[in-house]
Amino acid sequence: MVGVSERTLRHYDKIGLLAPAAIDRATGYRWYGVAELSRLERIRGLQRLGLPLRQIADLLDAPEAQLRQALTEILTTIHRDIATLTATAAHAEDHLATPMSILPQQTTVGPRRLRVRRLNVAHPSDLAAICPPPPATLLTWLNGEPAGGFTAAVTTDHTGAPLTLPQRTVVRAVVPPSTDLRRAGQDLFAWLHRHHLTITGPTLEDHLTDADGSHATILEVPVAA
Known part of the structure; x- marks a missing residue:
């Protein structure tokens, strides 16, 4: 069998894909005839079309319509991969071209029901003074670095106005304590603009703290899916 190792032929025989026409009992030599050669070439042809051996075993003697359906499914998977x-390469190229302090990730989150207190903020530097300490969540309705005053909100225990955030697609970034939060926000909005993503709601700033005191900030921006 030209181009096929003895090990491969034995494997095909073991899994029931291609048995030899005869085996010499004395020497163990395997004989393959024209029918086996034709079957082998069909196996190799189906492999070149992207079909795994386990699927080839089911399709080798199947009608053409079944084979075409399997190839259509394989092609769909290949295009998806x-x-x-391509998207992964684009993200890597973007990160190499524009160094960032964060690594944004796009995901889907479930609805959240909050009670909030609205704030009128004259400048981002005022937030530290007017926001309660963590674990309160900060919400801002911005598309980038504010040029002037803006509206914000912070979560409260029971007395605030109800606010329901629906299930949504978000871009999320984890900001470690060693990273400047304002710089991280600027990097995140710049990333959204480079990827032509439309912001559809308030940005959430959540502060997480472990029992051992370790903490990080989560920035979450809803975007059009």
């Missing part, structure tokens, strides 16, 4: 790899 290519799209995923």
Whole structure:
């Protein structure tokens, strides 16, 4: 069998894909005839089309319509994998071209029901003075670095106005304590603009703290899916 190792032929025989026409009992030599050669070439052809051996075993003697359906499904998977790899490459190229303090990730989050107190903020530097300490969540309705005053809100225990955030697609970034939070916010909005994502609601700033005192800040921006 030209181009196929003895080990491969034995494996095909073991999994029931291609049995030899005869085996010499004395020497163990395997004989393959024209029918086996034709079957082998079909196996190799189906492999070149992207079909795994386990699927080839089911399709080797199947009608053409079943084979075409399997190939259509394989092609759909290949196109999806290519799209995923292309997006991954684009994100890596973006990070190399524009150094960032964070690594944004796009995901889907469930609804949240909050009670909030609205704030009128004259400048971002005022937030530290008017916001309660963590674990309160800060909400801002911004599309980037504010040029002037802006509206914000902070979560309260029971007395605030109700606010329901629906299930949504968000871009999330984890900001470690070693990273400047304002710089992280600027990097996040710049990333959104470079990727042509439309902001659809308030940015959430959540502060997480472990029992051992370790903490991080989560920035979460809702975007159009």
